Amino acid sequence: MVITVEYTAQLKRASGKSREDFELADSGTLIDLVNAIADQHGEELARMLKSADGTPQTTVIPFVGDDQVRWDASDALRDGVTVTLLSPISGG
Amino acid sequence: MPDPRPLNDEEKATYEWQIWVDDFREAGQEKLKGASVLVSRVGGLGSVVAYELAAAGVGKLVLAHAGNVKHSDLNRQLLMTHNWLGKPRVESAERRLKELNPRLEIVAVSENVSEENAESLVSQADLVVDCAPLFQERFAMNRQAVLQGKPIIECAMYDLEAQITTVIPGQTPCLACLFPEQPPEWRREFPVFGAVSGTVGCMAAMEAIKVLGGFGESLAGSLLTFDLRDMQFAKRRVLRNPECRVCGQI
Ligand SMILES: [Zn+2]
Numbered sequence: 001m002v003i004t005v006e007y008t009a010q011l012k013r014a015s016g017k018s019r020e021d022f023e024l025a026d027s028g029t030l031i032d033l034v035n036a037i038a039d040q041h042g043e044e045l046a047r048m049l050k051s052a053d054g055t056p057q058t059t060v061i062p063f064v065g066d067d068q069v070r071w072d073a074s075d076a077l078r079d080g081v082t083v084t085l086l087s088p089i090s091g092g
Numbered sequence: 093m094p095d096p097r098p099l100n101d102e103e104k105a106t107y108e109w110q111i112w113v114d115d116f117r118e119a120g121q122e123k124l125k126g127a128s129v130l131v132s133r134v135g136g137l138g139s140v141v142a143y144e145l146a147a148a149g150v151g152k153l154v155l156a157h158a159g160n161v162k163h164s165d166l167n168r169q170l171l172m173t174h175n176w177l178g179k180p181r182v183e184s185a186e187r188r189l190k191e192l193n194p195r196l197e198i199v200a201v202s203e204n205v206s207e208e209n210a211e212s213l214v215s216q217a218d219l220v221v222d223c224a225p226l227f228q229e230r231f232a233m234n235r236q237a238v239l240q241g242k243p244i245i246e247c248a249m250y251d252l253e254a255q256i257t258t259v260i261p262g263q264t265p266c267l268a269c270l271f272p273e274q275p276p277e278w279r280r281e282f283p284v285f286g287a288v289s290g291t292v293g294c295m296a297a298m299e300a301i302k303v304l305g306g307f308g309e310s311l312a313g314s315l316l317t318f319d320l321r322d323m324q325f326a327k328r329r330v331l332r333n334p335e336c337r338v339c340g341q342i
Contacts, residue, residue: 009250059275088275089250092225
């Protein structure tokens, strides 16, 4: 299946793009998606998305369409959806 | 929520045009007059929040912001002025707000919100608008707002992007539901135009006015995200975390 990923804020800056497509196996999960993104991009984006133990950063919020999903949701993805990775930002 | 306070003739004249808003009316204005709001800090976001709330006739503002006015504040912190460089920011904010609305009661605190002062600052307000740049400050305010059962408007921006949500303790996700820990990559300094922080500030002020006035539909349970680079707006549904360390037991 093909998943469109949208990056926001610092994630957009680190990836160098607003959105891109990833091809995943039909059984692919959000964890597989994050691993694919980390493999394709450099160390900086990988560090923003994954903690030292390899699990997704809890401060990056994934959305499928406009709905927040849990990182461990097993059936969140299907062909053609857009996943937005929301970077933590703050005030000032 | 606040006890309404009757308007005098000057207030009826000042707020005449917003009292024309059908589901707000004089009853809504009386609620604003009786209300108090904590704004922390009064920088790019908070200056505009405080200015709009002062203009709208909120009765009391509690402002918390440390430090003196610097050149690099002046592209966005609209309550700071060139002639106040080197002098306390919170005094500049108080002075400018009083110029607009001399009836406004202001508690000006020359400290940023911390674990030590959050309980006292939040206790002086009916509602909190979080405009702080550091997650430690934001977490301290969120914890106290949830403990004291007070709504908190969470606003943030980076570059030309922004996020805003309204937390109703026990009903919607709180800041710690969304961000359970300090983001490892967050730095205090970030790219920003005043027109971006000002846009978010106006939206946060309108959220506060709606929640205090009891009208309209707030961003409770929703996160508005937008990017002014391409004018993409999205209203997204966010989830409470049943294991949240702040609101999980409420
Ligand atoms: Zn929570």
